[in-house]
Amino acid sequence: MGVKKNEKSGExxxxxxxxxxxxxxxxxxxxxxxxxxxxxxxxxxRMVPNINTRMLVKELKNMEANGIVKREVFATVPPTVEYTLTTKGEKLEPIINELYKWGLEYVN
Amino acid sequence: MGVKKNEKSGExxxxxxxxxxxxxxxxxxxxxxxxxxxxxxxxxxRMVPNINTRMLVKELKNMEANGIVKREVFATVPPTVEYTLTTKGEKLEPIINELYKWGLEYVN
Structure with missing residues (x-):
């Protein structure tokens, strides 16, 4: 599917x-x-199942460092912090949806 | 993308x-x-980078248990053991290729 088959190990x-x-x-x-x-x-x-505060902080920091998620702080009182996907993160939407559909068909 | 948006937590x-x-x-x-x-x-x-024998045995057993991989033993001397993808495993090909392309574009 457009992936060069001669670079297997690198892939x-x-x-x-x-x-x-x-x-x-x-x-x-x-x-x-x-x-x-x-x-x-x-x-x-609330939305992510079975995660605690410490792990959510950690995952979001990783994802920010990897350029998947953008963190914005607004100077309200108290400050508001919002998370959005970057373009890099948004491009995963069709792939994750396909994975999910694969799971629906084949897992359990 | 065909995924019901009202079942978020389950998804x-x-x-x-x-x-x-x-x-x-x-x-x-x-x-x-x-x-x-x-x-x-x-x-x-040989093909999977940075894996040792013990881990490859373990991963293949997991993947067999999850119905991704089929293990066949042929009664040659010495016995030949071959691994193939099941249909469930084959269906991951386009998804993994898309992930790989995402990586090419956005990772490093």
Missing amino acids: RCALQEILGIIGGKWSMSIIYALFSGKKRFSELE | RCALQEILGIIGGKWSMSIIYALFSGKKRFSELE
Whole structure:
């Protein structure tokens, strides 16, 4: 599918790098929650199942460092913090939807 | 994309289940190696980067238990063991290729 078949080893290394970015236990769930638009921390905490505050902070920091998520602080009182997907993160939407459909058909 | 938006929480749980199946450090690399057809254990060991024998045994057992990979033993001397993707595993090909293309465009 447009992937050069003569660079197999490099491709598999790349897949490991990609998993390092989106393969965390909650990463895809957080990305999924952000498909419907910007969210505050507390909204994400409610939307992502089985995550605690400490882990959500950690995952969001990783995702920000990896350029998947953008964090914006607004100078309200108290300050408002909002998370949105970057373009890089948004481009995962069709892929994650396809994965989800695969899961619906084949998992359980 | 055909995904019902009113089942958000269930969807995200499903994504975590899916990651449990294909989110292991080497799972996608092994699946990728099998896209080009059946492989012996020793071939997979060569094709999957940075994996050791013990981990490859473990990953393949998991993938067999999850119905991604089929293991066939042939009564040669010595016995030949071959691994192939099941239909469920083959259906991941376009998704993994799209992930790889996403990585090419956005990672590094």
